[in-house]
Amino acid sequence: MIRALFAFTALFASCLVFTAPAVAQRDEAADRAAIHALLVAYGTTLDARDFDSFGRLFGTDGIYAAGGGMEARGAEAGTMMRRIFSENALGFREPNYHLFFNEVVTFAGPDRARATSMSLYMVPDDAGRPTAALMARYADDLTRVDGRWIFARRTVQSLMPAPAKPAR
Numbered sequence: 001m002i003r004a005l006f007a008f009t010a011l012f013a014s015c016l017v018f019t020a021p022a023v024a025q026r027d028e029a030a031d032r033a034a035i036h037a038l039l040v041a042y043g044t045t046l047d048a049r050d051f052d053s054f055g056r057l058f059g060t061d062g063i064y065a066a067g068g069g070m071e072a073r074g075a076e077a078g079t080m081m082r083r084i085f086s087e088n089a090l091g092f093r094e095p096n097y098h099l100f101f102n103e104v105v106t107f108a109g110p111d112r113a114r115a116t117s118m119s120l121y122m123v124p125d126d127a128g129r130p131t132a133a134l135m136a137r138y139a140d141d142l143t144r145v146d147g148r149w150i151f152a153r154r155t156v157q158s159l160m161p162a163p164a165k166p167a168r
Helices: 002-018 028-047 051-055 076-087
Strands: 058-065 071-073 097-109 112-124 130-145 148-160
Touching: 028 051, 028 097, 028 112, 028 130, 028 148, 051 076, 058 076, 071 076, 112 148
Parallel strands: 058 148
Antiparallel strands: 058 071, 097 112, 112 130, 130 148
16 A cells, blocks of 8 residues: 555656746756856957947846946946957057957746956057957846847956056
């Protein structure tokens, strides 16, 4: 009798696992890959000067908190970065590009996550060799909206300040 009860309980439990709603199940590997793609898209859109696509990385109310106390919401993040790049106050040569590393993602639910990462912003030196000009740490609150991971908030902290003299 006990053996039969154990078998019934095991069968019932396995049915619960296989009939759980798809919404309750999360494919962590796919979510990590999508979040990695989002973090990399931050740099690739800026490097390509695609500020409209950059702005779409943030939710409608998503906050981009850049260095120096600047903040923008949603698509305005792209507008802010377009202005910063066009002013080129630090005099960076082109091409310039981002390198990312030390990515850590933790999940806070099926549609929420936090991430930290770091980057080097590379510019050519006088001989055309890539040189690190800026280094930053990112703290992100991420959310999935309509099946797509986006920034709910991205905070940038400068770790290596800009050079004293603009690179010309």
